[in-house]
Amino acid sequence: MKTRQCTCGTSVSHEMTGREALEREACPSCGKDVLFSSFIRMDVAMSEYCNLTCQMCRRPSEAIFMDKEICKRGLTEAREVGVETISFSGGEPFVHPAIYEILDYHTEKSYPAMSDAMGHFRDGLAKYRKSDFAGARALFGRVLAINPDDKAAQLYVGRCDQLTESPPPEDWGGVWVMEHK
Numbered sequence: 001m002k003t004r005q006c007t008c009g010t011s012v013s014h015e016m017t018g019r020e021a022l023e024r025e026a027c028p029s030c031g032k033d034v035l036f037s038s039f040i041r042m043d044v045a046m047s048e049y050c051n052l053t054c055q056m057c058r059r060p061s062e063a064i065f066m067d068k069e070i071c072k073r074g075l076t077e078a079r080e081v082g083v084e085t086i087s088f089s090g091g092e093p094f095v096h097p098a099i100y101e102i103l104d105y106h107t108e109k110s111y112p113a114m115s116d117a118m119g120h121f122r123d124g125l126a127k128y129r130k131s132d133f134a135g136a137r138a139l140f141g142r143v144l145a146i147n148p149d150d151k152a153a154q155l156y157v158g159r160c161d162q163l164t165e166s167p168p169p170e171d172w173g174g175v176w177v178m179e180h181k
Contacts (some may be wrong), residue, residue, distance in 0.1 A: 004082065006034050021089075022081065037081040041091050044071060046099070050091030072105050079109075103123040117146040131167070133160040155158060158163035 003013045008046040014025040032047040047065045050057070078086060095097060099118040106114050122141030143153035159176060167168035 002036050002082070004036060006030060006032060006033050008032065033131050035077075035081045039081075039083060041085045041087070042074075042078050042083045043087050044074065045139065046071070046088055046092035046093045046096045046102075047090045049095055051093065065098075068096075069103055069106070071098075071102050075102070075105055076107060089111075104128050113146045117143045117150065117153075120146075121150075124153075124156065128156060128160065131172060131174075133164045135158050137164075 001015050003011050004105075006012050006029065008030040010025060010027050010029040012027050013023050014023060014034070014036045014039045016023060016036060018038060021037060021039060023036045025036060027034055045066070048061070049063045049065070057075055057133070070072065075086065088099075088103075098101070120139045120142040124136045124143065127133075127139060128136035137157055140153045140156045140160065143150050147153075
């Protein structure tokens with residue numbers, strides 16, 4: 001049994017039948033359809049184009065890309081039905097002209113107060129690069145207070161803790177060197 005919240009605020013429960021990728025349940029309060037999915041992962045093929053020339057690959061060479069607005073709408077809908085993991089594929093996703101805009105795409109619902117979090121993250125990164133790890137950690141902590149799922153802020157909190165425990169050399173330029181996988 002899955003439970004989702006309708007846009008009117010009512011909790012709606014549905015038992016998935018498995019016959020369809022998307023199943024609907026009417027909200028008992030407003031009657032609007034609430035979508036449910038048994039899928040937790042979605043793969044988005046941005047394009048079949050790839051800028052590499054691997055001999056064994058049969059990918060087409062024409063640069064035809066998914067429209068960024070269609071992709072954003074798909075990301076929003078995937079979040080709304082509970083998809084947990086989204087991967088980008090096709091040829092080489094990073095040749096898509098709007099890949100960074102698409103990867104950064106959030107709505108107020110998917111990342112409330114994102115502009116505040118971005119400011120704290122920017123300021124935290126500046127302190128981190130100046131070796132002020134306590135100040136940076138506090139600012140990354142503010143990002144996590146806004147969005148506990150922010151993976152980049154989680155990563156930098158861990159790095160700040162590690163660099164506070166084992167400080168880098170005086171001439172450190174702010175670059176993190178991975179020591180293991």
